[in-house]
Amino acid sequence: SIRAIRRAETIIIGPGDLFTSLIPNLLVPDFARAVRESEAEKVYICNLMTKHGETDGFKASDFVNEIHRYLGGRVDRVIVNNGSFIPEVLKTYAEQRSEPVLPDRARLTRLVPNVTIEHLNLEDDRLARHDPERLVRTIFPADEL
Template identity: 90%
Template sequence: MSIVNDTSEISHRRNIVPGPHRDGSRVVERRVVTIGGGTGTFSFLSHMKKYSFNISAIVTMSDSGGSSRRLMDEFRRQVPLGDLRQSLVALARNGALWREVFMHRFEQSEEMDGAEQQRGVSGHSLGNLILKGLQDINNGDLLLAIEDAQELLNTRGRVLPVTLAQTSLCADLEDGTTICGETNIDTRGNDNPNDLSPIKQLRLVPPDAAGCAQSIRAIRRADTIIIGPGDLYTSLLPNLLVHDIARAVRESDAEKVYICNMMTKHGETDGYKASDFVNEIHRYLGGRVDRVIVNNGT
């Protein structure tokens, strides 16, 4: 893992997202759409909510591990809930009791074997279970479940799935092999210190998954669209593999900003410079962003 601080061929300015603007006699909150997922988006949204923005957080729906995986295995046509939960918690107002409830994870019981743990709540995220319960209460409507969760958490902004379709993430490697499953791609470098074959192409299965209509609408109405921060291949690019979403971003008149990673990740972005991250964003977006935020420290 190394620091990404090469800023060659990248322009950057201060004041990336202006504050509220005036529409006639009214002061209107700037409409900001973030696109990402995972812990990078969680940290970013936790800070963004402190400012006067109208936030719509669009999150990836490719999670394939942990509590989300167990719910998908148990319930037919269930989509992953982990990234939605994280973003909801990030936007929760400080002091909200429900924030702590959604963050709670049940301990893994040492007295139970693996099969028994899979059948119980051991290791489950309570927030995922609540989201699943809200979805059931709303007759399977995930968007209504998210709205209910936003009310419980008193969120500063809203969270939207990039797609409502069940999808799987696959990475074709330079050596000709293919890895499927977001978790398998994300963790392949954890226990392998050796050089790994680089990712040549990222794919979504099915490739024609429709973008969530509410997410597309938010992009079209946005003043600023921010991609990142987050793992390039498992948190950011999966959103741009949803063709409706990438098209909406390309066609939007909003200012488009990419927040580049500060570090490379073994097994995904080994040896990447800042320009490599940006080039991959442009390749999968099918267009260019207007501004890039890059760490220029040492």
């Protein structure tokens, strides 16, 4: 709800399909305005993989640019994976014409004040997924819990 957004200390955007999951929420005027006007830290968690027909060839900064465009404002922090994937995962995604999202730090630091690039993917899975424990520790460092 809009009230929850206004009271939040941290607003987390993502991960999720950029144009079919995340951006539709930002198209709701009251929602986007509430996020934009909130005093909360706005954190964008970048996808691990591109999606064919949606984000072909996107680097992390391209995802951030789209979030900024549809939000009508900027996020305070972006979190991007730099971990490697096992060959089976890469093969599965290559068959779907998807590839790992590259963390282009130089462009990211021009877009977002706080850039975190860490190994965040599960290593022994068949799918590209964020490791939930690593992600929580990255979003909320121990000194903040």
